[in-house]
Amino acid sequence: MDQPTPSAWVRRFAPLIRPGGRVLDLAAGAGRHTRLLLDMGFRVTAVDRDIEGLRPFAGDQCEIHAIDLEASAPEHALGQFGFYDGIVVTNYLHRPLFASIAAALAPEGVLIYETFAIGNERFGRPRNPDFLLRPGELLEAFATLRIIAFEEGEVSLPRPSVIQRIAAVNGPPGRLPE
Numbered sequence: 001m002d003q004p005t006p007s008a009w010v011r012r013f014a015p016l017i018r019p020g021g022r023v024l025d026l027a028a029g030a031g032r033h034t035r036l037l038l039d040m041g042f043r044v045t046a047v048d049r050d051i052e053g054l055r056p057f058a059g060d061q062c063e064i065h066a067i068d069l070e071a072s073a074p075e076h077a078l079g080q081f082g083f084y085d086g087i088v089v090t091n092y093l094h095r096p097l098f099a100s101i102a103a104a105l106a107p108e109g110v111l112i113y114e115t116f117a118i119g120n121e122r123f124g125r126p127r128n129p130d131f132l133l134r135p136g137e138l139l140e141a142f143a144t145l146r147i148i149a150f151e152e153g154e155v156s157l158p159r160p161s162v163i164q165r166i167a168a169v170n171g172p173p174g175r176l177p178e
Contacts, residue, residue, distance in 0.1 A: 005158065006036040007090050009114045013148070013167040014040060014086070016110045016176075021085025024078070024104065027069060027092035031057050037088065038062055045081055070094050078104045089113045093131050098141040105170040111145060112167050113138055117152060119162035138166040145170055 010033055017023060020041055025034045028046040030053035037044045044062045046054045051066045058064045065081075078097065083106035093115050105111060118134060121127040139150055145168035152164045 004030065004032045006032050007114055008157075009151075009165045009167070010036065010088055010090065010112050013110065013112045014088075016148070016167070016169070017042065017086035018108065022082070022106075023086040023088065024081070024084045026078075026087060026089045026097075026101070028054055029091070030054070033088050033090065034062065037086075042086065045084070069097060084109055086110045086112065089115070091115055093133065095141075102142055102144055102170070105145070108169060108171040110148075110167065110169055111142060112165075113142075114163060114165035117162045117164040119154070123160045123162065132162075133164045138164050142166060142168050146173060148176065 014037065021043070023037050023042040023044050025037060025044055025046045028034050028048045031046060034044050034046040034054060034057050038057060038061055044057070045065065046057060046062060047065045047067050047069070048054060049066065049068045051064050054064045078100040084104055085106050086109060087101055087105060089101070101111065116126055116132050118129065118132045120132055126132060135152065139147065148167040148169055150166050154160070154162050
C-alpha cells in the first residue's frame with residue numbers, strides 16, 4: 001500500500017528542527033511523517049493508539065509507542081519520553097494535550113501543527129466541533145512559543161477542507177525556512 005504524501009506544511013518547516021534531533025510524531029497514524037522525518041535524519045518517537053502501521057519504522061532511529069492519548073493523563077502521555085527538538089501533529093486534536101506539547105519542547109524546539117478548523121463540517125469529517133479548532137485557537141494555545149508562521153482557512157489539497165496550522169519555536173527568533 002502506498003504511503004500518503006506528507007503535509008507540505010510539515011515539509012516546509014521540518015528543516016528548522018535541529019539536524020539529527022529527536023522528533024515526536026504525535027498521533028502518527030500510518031507514519032507518513034515518521035517516514036519523512038526518518039529520511040531527513042531525525043531520531044523519531046512515533047506515538048499512536050494503533051501502532052500496526054508504524055511497526056515497519058521501528059529500529060535504532062525510531063521508537064514506536066502505543067498510547068491512547070485521550071485516555072492517558074496529558075503529562076504522562078508526553079512527559080514520559082523527555083524533551084524533543086521537534087513535535088509534529090497533523091489531523092489530530094485533543095485540547096488537553098496543548099500544554100503538555102509545549103512543555104515537551106526542548107529549548108529551540110520546533111512545533112509543527114496542522115489540523116481541521118470550524119468550517120470543515122461542510123466538506124466532510126470531522127464535523128464535530130470538539131474536533132475542530134476555533135478561530136485563532138492554535139495561536140492562543142501556543143502563545144508561550146515564538147510563532148514563525150500561522151495560517152487559517154480553506155485549502156483544496158490534499159482534499160477540500162478548512163484547516164489551521166502553526167509553526168512555532170520554543171525560544172528566540174532564528175533562521176526561517178527558504
